[in-house]
Structure formats: structure tokens, C-alpha cells
Amino acid sequence: MPKINGMAVTRARGIIHLFFNIPTTKTGTTALYTFLSLHPAIASNLPSPDTFEEIQFFNAHNYLRGLDWYMNFFPVDANSSAHYYFEKSATYFDGELVPKRVHALLPHAKLITILISPAKRAYSWYQHTKTHGDVIANNYSFHQVITASDTAPKPLRDLRNRCLNPGKYAQHLERWLTYFSPQSLHIIDGEELKSNPVEVMNELQKFLKITPFFNYTEHLRFDPKKGFFCQVVSGDHTKCLGRSKGRQYPPMEEKSLKLLQRYYLSHNTALVKLMKRIGLRNISNWLKEDLSDSSA
Numbered sequence: 564m565p566k567i568n569g570m571a572v573t574r575a576r577g578i579i580h581l582f583f584n585i586p587t588t589k590t591g592t593t594a595l596y597t598f599l600s601l602h603p604a605i606a607s608n609l610p611s612p613d614t615f616e617e618i619q620f621f622n623a624h625n626y627l628r629g630l631d632w633y634m635n636f637f638p639v640d641a642n643s644s645a646h647y648y649f650e651k652s653a654t655y656f657d658g659e660l661v662p663k664r665v666h667a668l669l670p671h672a673k674l675i676t677i678l679i680s681p682a683k684r685a686y687s688w689y690q691h692t693k694t695h696g697d698v699i700a701n702n703y704s705f706h707q708v709i710t711a712s713d714t715a716p717k718p719l720r721d722l723r724n725r726c727l728n729p730g731k732y733a734q735h736l737e738r739w740l741t742y743f744s745p746q747s748l749h750i751i752d753g754e755e756l757k758s759n760p761v762e763v764m765n766e767l768q769k770f771l772k773i774t775p776f777f778n779y780t781e782h783l784r785f786d787p788k789k790g791f792f793c794q795v796v797s798g799d800h801t802k803c804l805g806r807s808k809g810r811q812y813p814p815m816e817e818k819s820l821k822l823l824q825r826y827y828l829s830h831n832t833a834l835v836k837l838m839k840r841i842g843l844r845n846i847s848n849w850l851k852e853d854l855s856d857s858s859a
């Protein structure tokens with residue numbers, strides 16, 4: 564099987580099964596991608612030279628190139644133990660057309676997504692954009708960005724929208740659930756991915772029914788310097804994600820946090836309803852906290 568961040572594909576006995584990791588930017592998708600790549604039965608796609616390595620197939624004009632073009636990113640290597648292949652394309656989660664297109668070509672795909680507090684995700688995105696030298700992010704505070712009005716200059720509104728819109732999780736997930744059954748969807752708590760990635764990867768392996776079962780305990784270790792779990796490379800050594808993942812930046816201002824918790828109240832309430840409807844009993848701590856703090 565090939566598998567993709569944003570989506571994953573399975574080739575087994577000539578049948579192609581796909582599972583999608585529908586990534587929400589800044590929720591830990593790179594960590595998940597890295598951890599999945601450690602699994603001997605899983606391989607990632609070949610990098611696309613056009614779109615910063617991601618294939619960006621279902622969300623953009625590449626779709627018109629057809630499934631064969633897409634599948635060429637997942638060559639079958641007779642010497643490899645990989646049965647599953649995966650891809651990561653950051654704009655799949657909230658792309659309007661993506662669920663319909665995925666379903667049209669890969670109706671048996673399994674979907675994986677990671678969610679964190681949408682307020683924290685928005686702030687992380689702002690910090691990411693700022694570090695990348697974005698003029699707007701460097702000229703406006705986070706609070707100014709998230710409170711920008713609809714009459715603000717377009718670049719400011721665009722940044723506001725990229726901070727705020729992906730965090731309307733229920734709205735985006737409902738679009739996926741229009742085409743896919745709840746049994747196809749696996750939601751990862753991004754805070755648990757940070758604090759207990761071994762358990763998260765165990766649950767994910769069960770969801771995907773992957774064999775052999777990979778013992779992540781031996782391959783992931785908390786690195787106190789990085790402040791995150793990293794890959795064990797040899798003996799005492801770990802290999803962590805780069806500086807752009809797990810950045811150091813000042814905490815969000817209280818007024819921005821409060822504002823965002825109120826802003827996302829209806830979206831987070833809808834998310835809880837959605838999760839209950841599809842049979843998920845465990846509501847993430849971040850979700851409970853965001854909901855209770857928004858009424859404080």
C-alpha cells in the first residue's frame with residue numbers, strides 16, 4: 564500500500580487501497596510524516612519538483628493530469644518491504660473540491676487528520692509566516708491580523724483567512740464526511756502526538772490494520788533540548804525535526820486567546836457534536852479547555 568500525508572495509498576496483491584492523511588497545517592503533520600516513514604511497511608511518495616515536494620494533486624490543476632500521473636509518484640520497488648505509501652499535501656484538508664475528487668478516484672481511501680486548538684494553530688501559522696519574511700506578518704501584530712476587517716487591504720485579509728479558516732474543523736470535516744464514512748476517518752489529537760507519540764502511532768497502526776506492527780517505543784524518544792519526541796538514530800543520539808518545527812516564540816497575548824476561543828466557540832461546539840455523532844467518545848483536553856475558557 565502506498566500512503567500519503569493528506570492521503571495514503573495501499574497496493575496489495577494488485578489492489579490499490581489508499582489512506583489519506585488530510586493535514587491541517589501547523590498541527591504536527593511533519594512529525595506524523597516522519598514517524599510514518601520509520602515504519603518498514605510504509606513509504607512516502609517521490610518528491611514533486613514543482614510544488615515544494617508535495618504532490619498537490621487533488622487541490623490544484625495537477626488533478627487534470629489524471630490518476631496514472633499521480634500514481635507514478637508511488638513506484639513499486641520489488642526490493643522494498645513497503646506495502647503502504649503516503650503523501651502529505653498541506654491544502655487538502657480545507658480545499659473545497661478535494662473530498663469529492665479523492666472520493667471519485669479513491670473511494671476506499673482512509674483519512675487521517677490531526678487537530679489541535681484552532682487558536683494555537685492560528686498563532687503557529689502567523690509565527691511561521693513571520694519567520695518566512697512575510698511583510699504583512701512582520702508589520703502587523705497577531706492581534707491586528709486576526710481582528711482585521713473585511714475592508715482591510717487584501718494581503719492582510721488573506722493572512723487573516725489563512726490563520727482563521729483552517730481551524731473551522733467541523734466545517735471541513737463535514738465536507739469529507741459527505742463522501743466518506745466515519746469508519747474511514749481517524750482523528751489524531753495533536754497534543755497527544757506531542758506528549759505520547761508512541762500511543763498515537765499504535766492507535767494509527769490499528770486503524771490502518773498495518774502489518775507488521777511496528778514498535779515505536781524503540782524508535783522515538785523525548786529530547787529535552789528540543790522539547791519534543793525525536794527519532795532515535797543510534798545509542799544516545801536522536802534526530803529531531805528542524806528548527807522550523809517546534810519553534811520558540813512568545814506566548815499568545817491573553818486578549819487574542821480569549822478572542823479566538825470565543826470566535827471558535829460555535830465551530831468547536833459543532834466539532835464535539837460531529838465527534839459524538841461518529842462515535843468518538845474521547846473529547847480532547849484542548850477542546851474541553853477551549854470550550855470552557857470561551858465562556859469564562
Ligand SMILES: Nc1ncnc2c1ncn2[C@@H]1O[C@H](COP(=O)(O)OS(=O)(=O)O)[C@@H](OP(=O)(O)O)[C@H]1O
Nearest residue numbers: 588589590591592593594687791792804808809810
Ligand atoms: N515531534 C515533534 N517535533 C517538532 N514539532 C512537533 C512535534 N510534534 C508536534 N509538533 C508540532 O508541529 C508543529 C508544526 O506542524 P506542521 O508540521 O503541521 O507544520 S507545517 O504546516 O508543515 O508547516 C509545531 O508547531 P510550532 O510549535 O508552532 O512550531 C510543533 O508544535
